[in-house]
Amino acid sequence: MSPECLIVAAVLLPLISAALVVACHQRPNLRETVTLVSGGLLLAIVGRLTGSVDARPAINLVDVIPGSIDQAAIAIGFHAEPLGLLFALVASGLWIATSVYSIGYMRSHGEQHQTRFFCCFAVAIGAVMGIAFARNLLTLFLFYEVLTLSTYPLVTHHGSEAAKRAGRTYLGILMGTSIVGLLLAILWTWQLAGTLEFKAGGILDGHVDPLTAGLLLALFAFGTGKAALMPLHRWLPAAMVAPTPVSALLHAVAVVKAGVFTILKVGVYIFGIDLLGRGGSSVWLMYVAAATLLSASLVALTRDNLKERLAYSTISQLAYIVLGMSLATKSSVIGGGMHIVMHACGKITLFFCAGAILVGAHKTRVSQLDGLGRKMPWTFAAFTIAALSVIGLPPMGGCWSKWLLALGTVEMGQWPLLAVLMISSLLNVAYLMPIPLRAFFREPPETDDESPGTGEAPLACVIPLCLTAAGCVVLFFCADPIYQFLSSITWK
């Protein structure tokens, strides 16, 4: 298959698998086989695409908005470039891990509506592929909305009153910001540049003054609600009512990363880092990101609910990536791109562990975890490794992306931001490390012994989380290929 066909196949495959999942709803084993097989196929397809990324394969499917005299027609179209491919690789790789995990989790938890769950999951992955390979802003916007809509049933999966309320917050903030902010920003870009194509070096250079660029950037940054920049972060903790596999893949990897990916891509291919760096239009965004970064970490410290603490941690880590884009240097943008990978791997492990603790020991709060490390050694070992990676300590992958981001602040001479990064790492230690420490070193409470379900979660849950934890270590040693891969982005 030609690379162009491979891209289209990568977008369509999850959607086809969603249809098959529905078709097999009477036979759960067959249904799960479909999910796993398509996960494997998708990874293979995206993997093959990495070989041909240097040629930048691109394909337009159909012109959706006819062109006029000043403006080019806009098509639904896809292309492959390093940033998007890396995102697709991460999402498709972790999809397999999550599928295995979900099967274990959903079955041992006896959840309802499993067909709807797996179907929406597949559609969401298809939307992520669409975002990753989008050739222009319109295509990206289309799949961005598909992602919002397809994840809504997952967030409200339990159907309880709390779930419905959370679902409204989720949909309200994500849809609201995307329509008022992102759509307006896209239309404005179209007016200014006459095109929406992602081009190396950006399309806005020469069309905007620094003030307009700053305003437009604000519309993009706040319009992308999925990036959870404060004060538009409320949906992310709210979405934690979803079953844990959803939180793991969607709210640590796919949805939030689709947000920051959008911001990175807009920064690199619409504005161009030259324009942002030269005019200083992104300076304000650095400080918004820095404020989000610190305050989300501080909030995380106060949360006792494990998933909620992880959610605030995610908000903080997303701000690192936005910071990387707004610094607009080569190393900071590569650092931001790399942080997508590193954080995805670390955070999904943490969520897997949170789910495993729920399945194995029926615990949801940090304060209940005392002494649990002895009953669930694998889970908590994985948690420790992933936490170290998220904090950014060697020998875990997370240290490289934070290193590059710090390098970016130094290059730009933004010393206060360097301080913010360092303080934030300390805060990360403060809110993540107590969890394994409690589990391993505190005595279990006396009354806990008669409670049911003491021991590890089912194997289908434990194996994926060990694998992703191992991934955190492997990424430390594989950072160079990723760095080289992202360096091949054409900057000018």
Next chain:
Amino acid sequence: MNLEQLPILQVILPLLAAPCCLLLRRSRLAWGFAVLVSCSSLLIAATQLHIIHHSASGSISYEIGGWAAPWGIEYRLDRLGGLVLLVLTAIAAVTLSVARRLLQEEVPEERHHLFFATFLLCLAGLSGIVSTGDLFNVFVFLEIASLSSYVLISMGRSRRALVAAFQYLVMGTIGSTFILIGIGLAYMMTGTLNMADLAQRLTMTLDSVYAEGASIENPALPVNQTRTILAAFAFLTVGLALKLALFPLHAWLPNAYATAPTVVSTFLAGTSTKVAYYVLLRVTFTIFGLAFTFGQVGLQFLLTPLAIMAILVASTIAIYQGDIRRILAYSSVAQIGYLVLGLSFATQAGLTAGIVHLFNHALMKSGLFLVVGCIATRQAGLTLESIRGLGRRMPLTMAAFVVGGLGLIGVPLTSGFISKWLLVSAALESGRWLVAVLVVTGSLLAVVYVWRVVEAAYFLEPDDKTTSEPHDAPAGLLAAAWVLLGATLVFGIYTDLPVGVAREAAASLMGVGS
């Protein structure tokens, strides 16, 4: 085949078919005949649009009885008219083809032939408005269409339909009277009723319009500077705003749509306000002209705020409705705001957006009302409480509703997105920042009112746990709804037909050579 007679056939065919329906009496026969007629109308409209779109002049002119305009009555159809006719007849054909099944619950069988006769009359009236090039003819056909729609609405099952029809009758008659006064005043000053001729004479000076020897106070004054013409314009626009249900003259619409038989709501939601919008375009752009309407009178200063109010207020009211039909009806009032907003920009891009939205919204809203009809075949209640859990009981029906709802919101890949895209970019192009922001805010409100229905159907459990097997609406009905809503998807992806035709229509309305 001689295609020259098509413009008159478009009108005369349903007009003559209506009394024939009366004679047929038997429900099935009358229905079959009406479907045949409406399908022929669709064919005629499609052929006409094809001819117009590929002709050099971009219009067809037909002189009734061979009397040349401006003395005889001229039928004139350009791209805009062709497009409106196409939507109108398409919706009529789709609606009629399922009308008998829908009527079974709502109108006793012995009155079906009356229904079909009135329906065809309404179709004839609406087609006539679009086809004619004569302003008085517009009034005549407007009355035919309005009177028949009062009758159609009053056939609704609940007795509130009578009140709604009466309310519409009163408001509609005031509107028609205003229009008639406006036409009269214009005729008084120019002595002509032919639109093209009228447009020309309005810009001439008084002495060149009047016969020699008439005593005129200020002979060099152009006709359209006189106070009489200003009054004529005011009467015409207010009358049309009433027919159009432009906020705040929309009070008749929600009641009428919510109580009429679903066939009637389906048909009228997609056509009657659209045709009124067409006449408004004709009056403001073709007859009075850009310079008069937007330069001298400054209609945009009235229409822009009203349109925005329509979008925001009606959408907000829609959020608080408990009946699906009322949600859709208030949504219609809001969507009319979008149409008028496009007009009020007085730019080519704005007009294009308005015309495209006319096309798209007609398909969407008719489709959605048809879905409501589908639901009504299986259960009596149409409130948000009674449709709980309907997503599982009627999966295909509710899926169609979701498609239409996404179109109303303007989600990409639906035709609603295209019209909103064009409208917002037209606003940005002319530097109307605030308007652009308010338009997208309107979409947000649409998210809320659509989502309330979707949430009720898919995510709320019904009170009585009667988890019956999936039982969709009858296949024919469902197919018709999917034809209309499928079209919103198709025209959301292949936009060449509506956008291409609308662009050229807008260019010719603006007086720019296409």
